[in-house]
Amino acid sequence: MHILAVGLNHKVAPVEIRERVAVPAEEVGSFLGSLKGGDGFLEAVLLSTCNRTEMYAVAETYHGARNFLLNALSRGEESLKGYFYVHYGLEAVEHLFRVATGLDSMLLGETQILGQVKDAYLAADRAGTVGKVLHLLCRRALAVGKRVHHETAISQNAVSVGYAAVELARKVFGDLRHCRVLLIGAGKMGELTAGYLRELGADFLVANRTVSKAEELAGRFGGKAHGLEDLPWLLGAADVVLSSTGAPGVVVGRPLLEEAIRNRRRPIFLCDLAVPRDIAPEVCGLPLVFLYDIDDLQTVVDANLKERAKEARKAQSIIAEEKDNFAAGIRELEVVPLILSLREKAESIRVREVDRALGKLGHLSEADRRVVERMSELIVNKLLNDPTLVIKEYAAQEDAQIYLETLSRLFRLEIKAPEKELAPELR
Amino acid sequence: MLFLTLGAYGVAIYDQVRLLHKEEMARRAAFSTYLAFSLQTLALLARMIAERGFPGGTLYGWILFFTWLAATLYLIGQKGAFRNGGIFLLPILASFLLVAVLLPEKAAARPSPEGLWLWVHLSAITLSYAAMTFAALTALMYMHEEQSLRWKIFGAFYRRFPPLATLDVWTRRALLFGWITLTAGMVAGSLWAKIVWGSFWNWNPKEVWTLLDWGLFSMALGGWGYLTGRKKVFLVLVAYAVALLNVFGVDLLSGPHRYF
Numbered sequence: 001m002h003i004l005a006v007g008l009n010h011k012v013a014p015v016e017i018r019e020r021v022a023v024p025a026e027e028v029g030s031f032l033g034s035l036k037g038g039d040g041f042l043e044a045v046l047l048s049t050c051n052r053t054e055m056y057a058v059a060e061t062y063h064g065a066r067n068f069l070l071n072a073l074s075r076g077e078e079s080l081k082g083y084f085y086v087h088y089g090l091e092a093v094e095h096l097f098r099v100a101t102g103l104d105s106m107l108l109g110e111t112q113i114l115g116q117v118k119d120a121y122l123a124a125d126r127a128g129t130v131g132k133v134l135h136l137l138c139r140r141a142l143a144v145g146k147r148v149h150h151e152t153a154i155s156q157n158a159v160s161v162g163y164a165a166v167e168l169a170r171k172v173f174g175d176l177r178h179c180r181v182l183l184i185g186a187g188k189m190g191e192l193t194a195g196y197l198r199e200l201g202a203d204f205l206v207a208n209r210t211v212s213k214a215e216e217l218a219g220r221f222g223g224k225a226h227g228l229e230d231l232p233w234l235l236g237a238a239d240v241v242l243s244s245t246g247a248p249g250v251v252v253g254r255p256l257l258e259e260a261i262r263n264r265r266r267p268i269f270l271c272d273l274a275v276p277r278d279i280a281p282e283v284c285g286l287p288l289v290f291l292y293d294i295d296d297l298q299t300v301v302d303a304n305l306k307e308r309a310k311e312a313r314k315a316q317s318i319i320a321e322e323k324d325n326f327a328a329g330i331r332e333l334e335v336v337p338l339i340l341s342l343r344e345k346a347e348s349i350r351v352r353e354v355d356r357a358l359g360k361l362g363h364l365s366e367a368d369r370r371v372v373e374r375m376s377e378l379i380v381n382k383l384l385n386d387p388t389l390v391i392k393e394y395a396a397q398e399d400a401q402i403y404l405e406t407l408s409r410l411f412r413l414e415i416k417a418p419e420k421e422l423a424p425e426l427r
Numbered sequence: 428m429l430f431l432t433l434g435a436y437g438v439a440i441y442d443q444v445r446l447l448h449k450e451e452m453a454r455r456a457a458f459s460t461y462l463a464f465s466l467q468t469l470a471l472l473a474r475m476i477a478e479r480g481f482p483g484g485t486l487y488g489w490i491l492f493f494t495w496l497a498a499t500l501y502l503i504g505q506k507g508a509f510r511n512g513g514i515f516l517l518p519i520l521a522s523f524l525l526v527a528v529l530l531p532e533k534a535a536a537r538p539s540p541e542g543l544w545l546w547v548h549l550s551a552i553t554l555s556y557a558a559m560t561f562a563a564l565t566a567l568m569y570m571h572e573e574q575s576l577r578w579k580i581f582g583a584f585y586r587r588f589p590p591l592a593t594l595d596v597w598t599r600r601a602l603l604f605g606w607i608t609l610t611a612g613m614v615a616g617s618l619w620a621k622i623v624w625g626s627f628w629n630w631n632p633k634e635v636w637t638l639l640d641w642g643l644f645s646m647a648l649g650g651w652g653y654l655t656g657r658k659k660v661f662l663v664l665v666a667y668a669v670a671l672l673n674v675f676g677v678d679l680l681s682g683p684h685r686y687f
Contacts, residue, residue, distance in 0.1 A: 157586070172576065174590035267591065267656060287655050290576050303581060 001042070001334070001401070002062045003133065005092035006069040006084055007054025010106050013083040021073060021080060023048040028120070031072075032127040038068045043131040045124040045138060047099070049116050051106055056096055058133045062088065093137060093326050097319045100145035102155065109154035109308045109315075114145040136329055144322045151318065154311035157304035162193040164300045165271045168292060169197070169240045172269050177201035179239040183221065184231070184251060186213050187244025189273035189294070194221055194242055205234050209245065235260035241270045243278040251278040258286060271297070334404055335395040339388055341413045346380045428470040429491070429528055435463035436521040443514045460513060464498050467524075471495050489553065490527040494520045496557035500601075501564075514584075516564050526675070544619035551612030556670065558605030559644070563667035565598040566660035573657060591656065598663060599651055606644050613641065636673040640666055 008021060023031050028046050035044055040060035047054045055073060059065030066086055074080035087095045095104070100117045102109045121138040124130045130138070149155045158164040173179050176197060182205045183194050198204070204223035207230060208214035214225035226234060228251065235241065235257055245251055252270075257279075261268055265288075272279040272293040284291045292300075354376045358369055387407070394403040407413070442456035474488050501516050568588050575585040588594070617627040628634065643666035647659055654662070 153586075168576070170590060171572070171585075172591050174592040265652065265655060284577075287657065292579070296579055299579065300581070307586075 001133065002059050002065065003089055003092045003137070004057050004059060004062065004065055004069065005054060005087040005095050006057070006066065006073060007047070007052060008083045008085065009052035009054070009104065011104075012085060017080065017083055018051070018053065020075075020077075021053045021083075022050070023053060025119075025123070028123045029127040032124055032129045035068075035072060036129065038065075038072075040064050041068060043134040044129045045120055045134050047117060047120040049113070052099070052104075054099070056092065056134060056137065058131060090323055090327055094319060094323050096137065096141045097144045097322060100141040101148040101315050101319065102145075103312055103315055103319075107159060108305065108312060109159075111149060111155050114142065114149075117145070118142055132333060133330065136333065137326065140322065140326050140329070144319060147322070148315045148318050152311040152314045154308055154315050157307050159301055159304055159308065161273075161294065161297045161301055162189065162196055164297045164304065165193050165242070165273070165292065166196045166200070168290075168297075168300070169269050169271075170200075172267055172290060173239060176240075179203070180205060180237060181240045181242060182207065182234050182238035183217060184208070184228075184241065184243040184278065185245025185247070185274065186217055187246065187274055190242045190244030191217070191220075193271065193273065197240065197242075198222075202240065205238060207231060207234055209247070232256060232260050235268075236262075236264060239266060239268060241268065241279075242273060243271065244273040245278050246274070247278060248276060250280045252283070253280045254282045254286070257283045257289070261286070261288060264288060273297075331395040331400060334400070335392060338404055338408060338413065339391065342387070342407070342411055343384065345411060345413060346384055350376050350380050428466070428473055429524065432463060432466040432470050433521065433524055433528065435459065435466050436517060436524065439463045439513070440517045440521065443517060446514075456513075460502070460517070463517075464495075464502060467491070467495050467498065487527045489549075490523050493553050493556050494523045496554060497560045500557055500561050512564055512568060515567055516560070519560065519564070542619065542622060544615050544622065548612050548615040548619050551608045551615055555605045555608035555612055556674070558601050558608060559667055559670055562598050562601035562605055562663055565594050565601060566663040566667075569594040569598060569656065569660045570664070573660075595656060595659075598660065599648075602644065602648050602651075602663060606641075606648050609641055609644065613637065633673070636669065640669045640673055643669060 008018065010018070013021075023046060025048075028048065032044055032046055035041060041057065041064075042060065043058040045056045047056070053073065055069050057065060057069055059068075070081050070084055070086075073084065096117075098104045100114055102111060102113050105113055117138070121130070121134075121142070124134070158167045169179070170176060177200070179197075179202045181194065181197050181202045183190055184207050186208055194204070198221050204218070204221040205226065206214050206218040206221060206223055207226045207228055208217065209228050211225060211227050214227065218225040231252065235252065241252075243251060257270075267288045267290060270279055270283070270289065270291045272291065275294060277293055279291060279293070281291070281293070283289050354373055358364070358372065361369075361372070364372070391403065391407055394400055397403075439456070439459040439462070442452060442459045446452040446456040471491050474491055478488055497516070498520060501513065568584075569591060571584055572588050572591055572594065575581055576591070620629060621627050643662065647654075647662040647666060650662070651659055
């Protein structure tokens with residue numbers, strides 16, 4: 001049994017390639033279905049997002065499965081095959097763990113991928129291509145993802161300018177539901193950030209040079225539309241100011257703001273998202289005023305990215321630990337049924353032979369019969385004791401497969417699958 | 428016992444510092460903090476048995492009691508806004524305890540005669556100091572965060588502390604509670620003074636300092652809605668510093684309070 005990961009992602013393939021390989025969500029089921037019965041092929045999960053298309057599979061032989069999967073994923077196009085990476089065994093396991101935790105993502109530590117891994121797992125389960133190994137693997141991957149997000153700060157701290165602005169606003173005001181946001185101008189960054197703030201339940205005031213545009217924005221974010229001449233009192237009423245006009249000069253000067261917030265006691269958080277800047281940098285010195293321009297926000301983002309990279313190292317050590325756990329789990333998955341069936345076989349032989357012998361020894365007393373019975377049990381147990389211990393030991397080694405196979409052949413064991421979630425049609 | 432407590436405090440502080448950088452330390456930090464608290468509770472109980480009652484007989488006993496109260500408030504509060512607040516509070520409390528250990532153990536300077544008002548006075552004032560410690564703590568956190576935002580320098584503290592608005596609310600709450608208990612304690616104290624010395628107010632240094640402190644706290648509380656953030660927390664910190672001087676400094680001057 002071999003675990004493989006075959007796929008490509010944003011690091012190895014440009015978007016023109018990725019889009020040719022991607023499998024749309026509604027076709028994942030039929031795609032997986034079409035793989036059934038392929039060359040020694042046992043289990044498969046397909047993860048297809050805009051940044052990656054990857055197949056996690058369990059197969060009887062490595063090479064056959066590798067070529068089979070490459071063909072399937074590239075739809076037979078030779079030119080595409082060069083883009084794929086193939087991970088094998090525990091490397092494949094580690095790769096999935098890294099993917100699930102967002103370590104392999106374009107945006108380090110993002111959490112969306114965890115949901116996508118879950119969806120991929122469920123879709124494959126519905127398609128009937130998940131067996132005991134991938135069940136174990138996918139569940140572990142989801143658990144590792146959760147663990148990493150819980151135990152490290154890898155998914156914390158905004159890594160986009162818009163989110164960084166929102167995070168700062170929250171650091172000042174806490175709950176943004178009681179906050180009033182003043183949106184000045186209709187720049188893209190301003191609108192984007194305003195959208196995030198809207199989701200957090202902030203109220204809006206909208207001001208623009210052309211009132212018609214202001215009305216359009218007000219229609220989207222709520223609140224009333226104003227012209228720029230209302231700024232003096234609007235500034236006094238706002239907690240968060242997002243400014244992204246296309247104006248060539250300063251829109252909010254120091255005297256204007258000073259006058260507007262004269263009676264204010266709450267802090268005011270100003271975000272200048274425009275280039276050239278809308279808000280005079282001199283307002284920084286005013287009490288209560290926190291001013292961030294686009295460069296400041298970018299600095300915050302850079303710092304946050306560094307923070308995430310630091311956390312990624314912690315995540316990596318968690319993944320290493322979980323990889324070992326998984327390896328142990330897999331070995332148990334293989335060795336336990338083997339030992340069980342060895343024991344079962346021995347027991348059935350013992351019972352049969354003891355019954356036969358006792359049938360011929362009808363004159364024995366009840367106590368004598370028990371002695372015979374006990375003797376047979378002891379012989380079987382003592383005989384099997386060493387092989388059981390040794391095989392458990394071997395199972396922990398790299399080449400466990402050879403020993404397990406030898407054992408099952410030596411005793412002609414049939415390994416019955418203990419879990420019912422096995423995909424029988426793929427066996 | 429107290430040395431053990433101090434040791435546990437040391438460990439707890441160390442863990443809290445590590446917690447700043449390592450989320451997975453949370454459990455261990457909580458454990459060591461609770462351990463320090465439990466040890467202190469035992470030390471306090473031992474003290475109370477030794478003094479047969481309220482541990483107000485010596486400055487030593489009183490500090491033990493006062494820091495214990497502050498730690499209790501912190502442990503209640505930490506569940507919400509005060510994760511990582513311990514990193515400031517624990518060193519403050521530990522240094523109080525250290526002072527307590529270093530102080531020469533005076534014989535019980537129990538005021539006599541004792542009476543109900545005295546005990547109300549002592550408990551209320553102690554409770555007030557604990558609350559004020561708490562207020563000072565959140566004020567300190569506020570100041571740090573405000574400066575971080577202003578100078579755009581973001582350290583480990585900044586990332587862990589609650590929002591400014593939350594710190595503002597909690598400082599005010601602690602301040603209000605501290606002010607009420609301080610006022611109650613002063614009223615009880617003056618009633619007691621009337622019984623013992625025949626006059627509500629005696630103008631001894633302790634009383635004057637306390638009045639000054641009360642004035643500062645009243646200003647901070649009364650001005651809460653009118654002052655800007657930085658000014659309010661500054662006022663709180665100044666008032667707290669005066670309170671500390673009152674506890675440790677004014678004792679050196681003579682007066683009927685002897686130690687507090």
